[in-house]
Amino acid sequence: MTASGHARRWTASHTDVGPTADEVAFALRAGVVPDDRAFDWLLPERERERAWMFWTPVRVAVEVAGWLDRYEARSVLDLGSGVGKFAVIAALCSKASVLGVEQRASLIEVARDLVERFALSARVRFEQGAFGAVELPTVDAYYLFNPFGENLFSNGEQIDNTVELSFERYRRDCRAMTALLAASPRGTLLCTYNGFGGTLPPTFRLVRVGQGHPCPLRLWRKELDRASGPFLSEEALAELVLR
Ligand SMILES: C[S@@+](CC[C@H](N)C(=O)[O-])C[C@H]1O[C@@H](n2cnc3c(N)ncnc32)[C@H](O)[C@@H]1O
Numbered sequence: 172m173t174a175s176g177h178a179r180r181w182t183a184s185h186t187d188v189g190p191t192a193d194e195v196a197f198a199l200r201a202g203v204v205p206d207d208r209a210f211d212w213l214l215p216e217r218e219r220e221r222a223w224m225f226w227t228p229v230r231v232a233v234e235v236a237g238w239l240d241r242y243e244a245r246s247v248l249d250l251g252s253g254v255g256k257f258a259v260i261a262a263l264c265s266k267a268s269v270l271g272v273e274q275r276a277s278l279i280e281v282a283r284d285l286v287e288r289f290a291l292s293a294r295v296r297f298e299q300g301a302f303g304a305v306e307l308p309t310v311d312a313y314y315l316f317n318p319f320g321e322n323l324f325s326n327g328e329q330i331d332n333t334v335e336l337s338f339e340r341y342r343r344d345c346r347a348m349t350a351l352l353a354a355s356p357r358g359t360l361l362c363t364y365n366g367f368g369g370t371l372p373p374t375f376r377l378v379r380v381g382q383g384h385p386c387p388l389r390l391w392r393k394e395l396d397r398a399s400g401p402f403l404s405e406e407a408l409a410e411l412v413l414r
Pocket residue numbers: 224225226227249250251252253254255256257258272273274275278300301302316317318319330344
């Protein structure tokens with residue numbers, strides 16, 4: 172079957188038979204964007220059910236992968252990598268190596284299983300730990316899908332209660348991310364999907380905006396070593412640029 176034939180099959184109404192990892196990889200590499208249900212089919216039921224809320228949509232990850240190659244990012248850090256959905260798709264659709272850092276052991280297990288099924292161990296790996304407790308390498312690009320937002324959700328909306336979730340932690344993590352970005356080298360890329368909650372140093376410039384996604388998708392690049400000016404929220408900065 173051709174790649175578009177595979178895609179048609181997966182976008183047809185959902186059946187209890189999903190595609191294999193090989194089929195998904197084949198379609199993505201051929202430039203066909205499979206339906207999210209096709210990819211999510213490869214996840215355990217519990218993770219499949221919350222995919223719409225917590226895991227990057229396929230179309231978003233594919234667009235980011237294109238940006239990674241365009242801006243020659245060879246190393247990417249997905250901070251708060253969840254089940255590894257973004258990491259796997261980004262690696263399949265770009266030349267980059269992806270490191271995912273995730274606090275929850277149960278999600279790391281799912282992510283490592285995906286890497287094995289997609290045979291991506293040469294370019295994708297996951298480390299378990301919380302931001303601040305794990306030593307992070309210097310990378311060309313950071314990907315953040317609103318990782319700290321769960322701290323602000325109500326109990327029923329959170330993934331589970333195995334980690335600290337609080338407003339205090341939200342503020343701590345957002346501030347630490349802003350500090351990491353402020354200390355990053357010129358040229359560092361930051362891709363945010365639905366923002367990350369913190370402010371951006373004035374050394375970052377908006378270089379790309381995704382279109383047609385459920386949440387704002389933005390690519391920022393650190394273009395100056397130093398700049399005077401306030402640290403602003405992504406929304407405020409994006410508005411300044413787009414006005
Ligand atoms: C919205 S999900 C995004 C998952 C993945 N990046 C994706 O796009 O498919 C956010 C993830 O970040 C993780 N996370 C949140 N705060 C974290 C922290 N401080 N350190 C490590 N992981 C964190 C959560 O456990 C959750 O799995």
